[in-house]
Amino acid sequence: MPELPEVEVVRRGVAAHVVGRTVSGVDVLHPRSVRRHVPGPEDFATRLVGRCLTAARRRGKYMWLELGGGPEEVDAGEAVLAHLGMSGQLLVQPDEAPDETHLRVRFRFDDGGPQLRFVDQRTFGGLSLTELVSVDGVAVPEPVAHIAPDPLEPVFDLEAAVARMRKRRTGVKRALLDQTLVSGIGNIYADEALWRAKLHWARPTANLTRPQARSLLGAAVEVMQAALTAGGTSFDDLYVNVNGESGYFDRSLAVYGQAGLPCPRCGTAVRRDAFMNRSSYSCPRCQPTPRNPHY
DNA sequence: CCGCTGCCCTGCAGGC
């Protein structure tokens, strides 16, 4: 569920409330939520005790907490990696708050302050303890090394992304969702960016002009920045910040989830197409189906 | 190498 803006809102909350604190205990309440930590739940929990959370970082939809306070040789070289999947949340909660229905992992701290809780209804998300590696001068967890920088990073190179996109032979929405091309974009912001750039989702990347590709990626940056300013997009309480509060960018969506409602630009009813076992929303008039669609 | 299908889960809305 959460895309870049929502994950960034969570990262900021974690940075404000958790960074600088030292872990005193970890409870793994559902092993599936740490399945990517190969040595297992026990190892995950015990290795974190006594470690200080020194920074909260993000690339695309992944976020991680860098670790200090450990054995010298691993210090600053390890991190707790989190992916929220479709329904994951990180919440800062007082000790006495009752366990959430889908509470999966709890972190307690030696200052006796609020806990950090990983709550995840569908368990597509998860946590793991990972080593940092250097990719083009940026330290990222090893499982994140294969994805591209996201549009809000200093190292993001728009022209390089444009060039790579135009070399693909696929539909433009598939390309937008491909985290190895540009990271952080999901179904909502892909549809919103395509609407802003007046491109149909099945338009082949191979015949995109350079200005069209630039316009599309530029629109993706703009819509995600606007969403971040609004605190993210929340349709229900599955997406909330670390204090349990919803964002309000859903009110600014032009097409996503708006089937049958008027396009804000031309008034034509927004259509919904099935695509990749999901939905694609677009304006039939602003985003006409191309002659040679690439589904 | 690349692209695509199916699957991993739970809960909810809507049709019957």
Next chain:
DNA sequence: TGCCTGCAGGGCAGCG
């Protein structure tokens, strides 16, 4: 009321 189907913001293995 309940049962069934389809759908939900993501990603990855495995196949061709």
